[in-house]
Amino acid sequence: MLFNSIDFAIFLPVVFILYWFVLNRNLKAQNLLLLVASYVFYGWWDWRFLSLIAFSTLVDYTLGVLLGKEEKESKRKIYLWISVIVNLGFLGFFKYYNFFVESFVDAFTFFGQDIKVGSLSIILPVGISFYTFQTLSYTIDVYKRNLEPTKKFIAFAAFVSFFPQLVAGPIERASNLLPQILKKRTFNYCEAKDGLRLMLWGLFKKVVIADSLSPIVNDIFSNYSTLSSPVLIMGAVFFAFQIYGDFSGYSDIAIGTSKLFGIELMSNFKFPYFSKNIGEFWRRWHISLSTWFRDYLYIPLGGSRGSKMVGIRNVFAIFLVSGFWHGANWTFIFWGLFHALLFLPSFLIGTNRKYAEVKNTRLNVLAMISNVYRTLLTFILVTIGWVFFRSETITDSFSYLKRIGSSFSGIPYIHPNGYRLVDYIVLLVFFIVYEYIIRNNERKPIGFKNRYVRLFVYILLVFLMLLFYDDGVDRSFIYFQF
Incomplete structure (x- = not known):
């Protein structure tokens, strides 16, 4: 169901x-x-x-x-x-x-x-x-x-x-x-109300973000050999938000539904695309799985308590197993290896937990620029990894990435069903801005104090779901296959 x-x-x-x-x-x-x-x-x-x-x-x-x-x-x-x-x-x-x-x-x-x-x-x-x-x-x-x-x-x-x-x-x-x-x-009325809001936000992420981007992502990844670099970059970015909207949307609905029955589930996503390094990304993405591997695999293997070589071995073990957990395909294993390689430098110099604590201190201009740079760099690296995750084979992954770096010209992209990229680019910009506004509380994405602001958000989310709903799209969740 x-x-x-x-x-x-x-x-x-x-x-x-x-x-x-x-x-x-x-x-x-x-x-x-x-x-x-x-x-x-x-x-x-x-x-x-x-x-x-x-x-x-x-x-x-x-x-x-x-x-x-x-x-x-x-x-x-x-x-x-x-x-x-x-x-x-x-x-x-x-x-x-x-x-x-x-x-x-x-x-x-x-x-x-x-x-x-x-x-x-x-x-x-x-x-x-x-x-x-x-x-x-x-x-x-x-x-x-x-x-x-x-x-x-x-x-x-x-x-x-x-x-x-x-x-x-x-x-x-x-x-x-x-x-x-x-x-x-x-029964707790306030908790149930928060649960319904979380369910609405999760449905929005699934219907408007994930399901809307799905046809475009499928078309670009299926025909990557004929498309230009800008379109392929857009396809990879769209998939990054498709899988995020799909999976975090499911988690939001699950957590919200549980609240209706008086049960609290753990948070599974904490705005991972605002991470400033790979270590922070994995503390914000699929938290229940990453902490499971940490507690039942990484720590029993010795964690980082032993020599550097033992620590490196354990890092590769946890990421490779995480990749393999996602599916029976070499693309997932390579995706895990890729993240292990991204994580390794910060692990070796001891900065992997640099952003573990959220600080609400005021930043100067240089610090803000540095954070934006780190966030964009982390997102780009994560998105490159998503190409391996989404591709059918390792060969397709490398061919896709190679074409990004070599095919800078081509005809404008036109989806067979008439989907326009600009519509979804604008949608994603608004989505990113909204998530930035609510980034400090993933449990209350519509928790504004002003009732009129809340009402406006309710109406807007429902309107967008009706506007972007497509009955011809496969509505199942991506992580059902895992």
Whole structure:
């Protein structure tokens, strides 16, 4: 079920009414409703894959209980490895089986050996990368004794399958989400109102920014070999905002929807394109994933506590795994490698956390110019990386970038359906200016104190959604494929 669909527009009010007006006095009944609603939400796409969520839930719940009872370290490690193998085994099979088979065949072909290995027609379950990491973090935290295992199966199952963030995050930790599901919740009008505003902002980013740019991006990347450098640059920039509008829009809707049910999810995006270096970008982009890898991979590997060589190894490990997490394609792995190379200089000289703290001090003119320069440079580097992320093959990526640097003339770009670039350039300028205005509070993008200003923004956002809505565009979210 899509957030931006009529189905969800009917589904959400029904669940909300049952949750607060029928079952509000019974916490277990509320959690059971969340569980059933989540399975309906997910099963709307393909009910067959509900068995995967159910099995993963049962395995990790059981292992959590066993870990809570077991004191012998050797047995605790066995339980942990069962969870790791089961969860990553399912993820590896459904997401990476054909990738490894094809890479294996290509490697032998490269050395002159022609071998035949059959691939399978495997459907990738939506959201498997997200809920797999969510359940895995639970058993890891219980193993480390950072979290007490729960014996309430319904609550645990609701935590695993919580529908607002089930298929595209944020990837919640059990330490944050599970206690909220276990305790009684009361309706908060102000929080619900903020949630609705956040949902409206998320829908705007999805419908007006991401979906509007999608046809142009698809056309430019499909026909890059015939287009001029300025058009290709515009295509890369448009994709940067398309994926941002699509993914951060989903997160905003997920966080806003959760607020309607008295549950707070972690922030997943904090205006990443205003970052002044790559380190800051990754503290602002897909925060739930980057912090997951930091806590469960980077730090256990030693982080930056050892020698520089160990630190460099860990940096490359976390970025390569992050790239591989996104999909079974060498383009994603190279995208991760590219970001590791961008991050490495600041890591070596110790400036990777230079902009970790937001300071509201006044800047002089030179400091402001320096910040603008750093922000633009970071955005350009990130956008170059997006070319690898968006391209079908590594060859296409390099060919696209090569043509940017060699094809400075050509006929004006005309989209087959008549989309005009200038309309979307103006739209993006206004979007960037608005995000700059609200850059210090991603939770309240329409949180203006003046009611008339808020009303004007509401009307403007709805008007733009109606104006830019295109029924012929694929309305699914990009990160569903991951």
